[in-house]
Amino acid sequence: MGRSIVITLVCAIALVTAAAAGQDNEAAARGEKRFEECASCHSVAAGEHGVGPSLHGIIGRRAASIEDFRYSPAMRKSDITWTPETLNTFIADPQMLVPANRMAYAGLIDPAERADLIAYLQQATK
Amino acid sequence: MATRLKEVDVVIIGLGWTGGILAKELTDAGMKVVAIERGETRSTEKDYSVPNVRDELRYVQRHDLMMNTARDTLTVRNNRSEEALPMRRLGSFLPGEVVGGSGVHWSGHTWRWTDMEFKVRSLYEERYGKTFIPADMTIQDWGISYDELEPYYDKFERTAAISGKAGNIRGEILAGGNPFESPRSREYPLPPLTPILASQMFTDAARNAGYHPFPRPSANASRAYTNPDGSKFGACQYCGYCQRFGCEANAKGSPHMTVIPIAMRSPDFELRTHSWVTRVNKDSTGKKVTGVTYTNVLNGEEFEQPAAVVLMCAYAINNVHLMLLSGIGKPYDPVSQTGVVGKNYCYQTGAAATLFFEGRHFNPFMNAGGSNASIDDFNINWAFDRAPHGFVGGYVVGGGFNTVLPIGYRPVPAGTPQWGKAWKAATAKWYQTAMQISASGSVMANRNNYLDLDPTYKNAFGLPLMRMTFDYKENEHKMGRHAADFINQTAKSMNPTTMNPATARTDPWTVVPYQSTHNTGGTIMGTNPRTSALNKYLQSWDCHNLFVVGANAFPHNSAYNPTGPVGALAYWTADAIKRYVKKPGPLV
Numbered sequence: 115m116g117r118s119i120v121i122t123l124v125c126a127i128a129l130v131t132a133a134a135a136g137q138d139n140e141a142a143a144r145g146e147k148r149f150e151e152c153a154s155c156h157s158v159a160a161g162e163h164g165v166g167p168s169l170h171g172i173i174g175r176r177a178a179s180i181e182d183f184r185y186s187p188a189m190r191k192s193d194i195t196w197t198p199e200t201l202n203t204f205i206a207d208p209q210m211l212v213p214a215n216r217m218a219y220a221g222l223i224d225p226a227e228r229a230d231l232i233a234y235l236q237q238a239t240k
Numbered sequence: 241m242a243t244r245l246k247e248v249d250v251v252i253i254g255l256g257w258t259g260g261i262l263a264k265e266l267t268d269a270g271m272k273v274v275a276i277e278r279g280e281t282r283s284t285e286k287d288y289s290v291p292n293v294r295d296e297l298r299y300v301q302r303h304d305l306m307m308n309t310a311r312d313t314l315t316v317r318n319n320r321s322e323e324a325l326p327m328r329r330l331g332s333f334l335p336g337e338v339v340g341g342s343g344v345h346w347s348g349h350t351w352r353w354t355d356m357e358f359k360v361r362s363l364y365e366e367r368y369g370k371t372f373i374p375a376d377m378t379i380q381d382w383g384i385s386y387d388e389l390e391p392y393y394d395k396f397e398r399t400a401a402i403s404g405k406a407g408n409i410r411g412e413i414l415a416g417g418n419p420f421e422s423p424r425s426r427e428y429p430l431p432p433l434t435p436i437l438a439s440q441m442f443t444d445a446a447r448n449a450g451y452h453p454f455p456r457p458s459a460n461a462s463r464a465y466t467n468p469d470g471s472k473f474g475a476c477q478y479c480g481y482c483q484r485f486g487c488e489a490n491a492k493g494s495p496h497m498t499v500i501p502i503a504m505r506s507p508d509f510e511l512r513t514h515s516w517v518t519r520v521n522k523d524s525t526g527k528k529v530t531g532v533t534y535t536n537v538l539n540g541e542e543f544e545q546p547a548a549v550v551l552m553c554a555y556a557i558n559n560v561h562l563m564l565l566s567g568i569g570k571p572y573d574p575v576s577q578t579g580v581v582g583k584n585y586c587y588q589t590g591a592a593a594t595l596f597f598e599g600r601h602f603n604p605f606m607n608a609g610g611s612n613a614s615i616d617d618f619n620i621n622w623a624f625d626r627a628p629h630g631f632v633g634g635y636v637v638g639g640g641f642n643t644v645l646p647i648g649y650r651p652v653p654a655g656t657p658q659w660g661k662a663w664k665a666a667t668a669k670w671y672q673t674a675m676q677i678s679a680s681g682s683v684m685a686n687r688n689n690y691l692d693l694d695p696t697y698k699n700a701f702g703l704p705l706m707r708m709t710f711d712y713k714e715n716e717h718k719m720g721r722h723a724a725d726f727i728n729q730t731a732k733s734m735n736p737t738t739m740n741p742a743t744a745r746t747d748p749w750t751v752v753p754y755q756s757t758h759n760t761g762g763t764i765m766g767t768n769p770r771t772s773a774l775n776k777y778l779q780s781w782d783c784h785n786l787f788v789v790g791a792n793a794f795p796h797n798s799a800y801n802p803t804g805p806v807g808a809l810a811y812w813t814a815d816a817i818k819r820y821v822k823k824p825g826p827l828v
Binding site for chain 2: 150151152153154155163164165186214216217218219220
C-alpha cells in the first residue's frame with residue numbers, strides 16, 4: 115500500500131512537471147513570435163551581433179560583458195546580471211532601468227507578453 | 241591611362257533603391273554584377289544606431305548623407321535669358337551619396353501612380369479637348385499602364401514594408417483606405433501606423449467637409465516584419481528622426497538593410513565604394529555601350545570596367561548628367577524642340593498652413609515619417625473637374641508631422657519678432673500647440689524646363705556641370721492657388737486660435753530653402769525614339785544594352801512622392817533584363 119502511494123505520488127509529480135514543461139513550451143512558442151520585434155537587431159546565435167549584441171547565453175550573464183561588442187557607457191556602468199527578473203524589468207521600460215542606453219526600443223508593456231518572451235529567451239539562448 | 245578590368249555581365253552605377261533591387265534580382269538570376277558607388281558603406285549597426293544618429297547638426301545642417309557640392313553640383317537658372325550659377329550649398333533638394341542612396345534618408349511615403357499619369361495626354365485630351373493643354377506643356381503618355389505595373393508595385397511594397405490601408409482591392413472599395421486608388425491585388429503588407437493627434441484632427445475636418453481621408457502609405461513598419469526576401473524589420477518607435485536620417489530601429493524600408501545585404505552575400509556580386517563614374521563608353525558603331533570609366537576618389541586612380549550590360553542607377557538628375565557627359569542620345573534643344581536628353585525636367589510645388597491651438601499638446605517630437613492623414617480628392621479623383629480651374633494635374637493634401645527637428649522646428653504665428661526675448665517666449669508658448677496642413681502638387685512638363693551641360697562651370701573632374709533651367713508656370717500657379725484656398729478653408733473649419741495661412745508658390749523657383757527631393761525627367765520613357773530617351777523597359781533607344789533606371793524616366797511629375805513607381809520600375813526592368821540577356825537587342 116505504501117508502495118502504491120509512492121508510485122501515485124511519483125506519477126503525480128511527473129504529471130505536474132510535464133504539465134509545467136508543456137506550459138513553458140507554449141509560452142516559449144508564443145515568445146518566439148514576440149521575438150520578431152527584437153530580431154532586426156538581436157540574434158540568439160553565439161557571436162552573431164547586429165545593431166544589438168548576440169543574446170546567446172544571456173541568462174546569468176553580466177550586462178555589457180561580451181568582449182567584441184561595443185556597448186553604451188550606460189550599459190557598461192549598469193552593474194546588472196541578466197536573470198528572468200532583471201530582463202522583465204528591462205524589457206518593460208529599457209530607459210527606466212538603464213537610462214541613456216542605446217537600445218532603440220520603447221518597451222513591451224504587457225506583462226504576459228514579456229513572460230512569453232523571457233520563456234523563449236530562456237530556451238533559445240542556452 | 242585607365243586600368244582595364246575584366247569584363248562582367250552587368251555594371252551598376254549607383255547603389256540606392258534601384259541599383260540595390262537590380263543587384264539582388266540579377267545576381268539571383270546568375271549574373272556577375274559589379275556596383276560602383278560614389279559614397280561609402282554605412283550600416284545601421286555602425287552609423288545609424290542611437291545616440292549618434294540623432295544629430296541634427298551633422299545630418300540636417302551639414303548634409304552628412306548627401307551629395308558633396310564641393311566635388312560636383314549643378315548650375316541653376318529660371319529661364320534661358322539668365323546666366324546659370326552653381327548651387328554651392330544644397331537646399332531645395334538633397335540627392336543621397338552613400339550606399340543606400342536617398343533610400344536611407346527618405347521618409348518612406350510610397351504611392352502607386354496610376355493611369356492618370358501614365359496616360360496623361362490621352363485622358364486630358366479626351367475629356368477636355370486638345371486646346372485645354374497649353375501649347376508649351378510638353379506632357380506625353382508614358383507607354384506603360386497601371387495594370388502592367390501592378391504586380392511590381394506589390395513586390396516593392398512587400399520588400400519595403402509599407403504600412404497602409406487598401407482603399408480598392410480588385411475593384412471593391414474599402415472603408416478607411418483611399419477610395420480613388422486604382423485596384424490593387426491585395427492588402428498592404430502591414431496595417432497603418434498609429435494615428436497622432438494632428439492626423440486625427442485633419443481626418444475629422446476633412447471627413448466633416450465630405451472628403452475622403454486615409455492614412456498615408458509609408459515604409460515605416462507599423463509592427464515587426466520579415467519581408468519575402470527574409471530581411472527583418474523592427475517596429476517603428478515613433479522617434480521623430482526619419483527624414484534625413486538612417487533608421488535606428490531598422491523599421492524604415494531602406495536598401496541598405498534589405499536588397500543590398502542580400503546581393504552582398506552572393507559570390508557573383510562586388511561593390512566598389514568611393515568610385516565615381518565619369519563616362520559610359522560606346523563602341524565604334526555607337527549602338528552599344530562597352531562599360532564605364534571611373535575614378536577611385538581616394539587616390540585618383542582611373543579604371544575601365546567593361547560590361548555586357550550597363551545600368552545607370554544614380555540619383556535621377558545625375559543619370560541625366562552622365563548621359564549628357566557620355567554623349568548618348570541627342571541633347572534636347574528647347575528652341576527647335578528636337579532631341580531628348582534633358583527634356584521634360586520636372587519638380588513639385590506645394591502650399592502649407594500652420595494652425596495654432598492654444599491648450600492642445602501635439603507632442604510633435606513623437607512621430608513616424610508617415611504620421612500623416614491624406615486626401616486625394618483633388619489628385620487622382622478624376623471626378624474632380626479641372627475645367628473651371630484651368631489646370632492639368634492635381635495635389636494631395638495631408639495633416640500630420642514628419643521629423644520635427646528639436647532645433648529647427650520653431651512654429652510661431654506670423655508677425656512674431658524673429659529674435660530676442662519676444663521670439664523666445666513665443667517659441668516656448670506655441671511649440672506644442674502647432675500643426676500643419678500641407679499640399680504637394682504635380683508639375684507638368686514644359687518645353688522651357690530642361691537640363692543640359694553648362695557652358696562655363698566644371699566639376700572636380702574637369703567635366704561640365706549640368707545646368708538646370710526651371711520655373712513654375714501658370715499651370716502650377718493656378719493649382720497652387722486652388723490648393724492654398726482649400727487648405728485655408730479646411731484650417732478655418734478647425735477653429736484654430738490663430739493660423740499662418742497657405743499661399744501659392746508664384747515667385748520664381750529658387751534653390752533655397754528645402755522644398756522636395758523629387759526631381760524627375762531628363763531621360764524620359766515613351767513610345768517613340770524621337771520624343772523619348774528610353775522605351776517602356778527603361779532601355780535606351782540609342783544603345784540597347786544600356787538601361788537608365790529611376791525618376792529620370794518619368795515624363796512629368798505627379799503630386800505623389802516618386803519612390804513607389806521608382807521601386808516598381810526597378811523590378812519591372814529587372815524582369816526585362818532577364819529576357820534581354822537571353823536575346824540581346826531592342827526589347828521594343
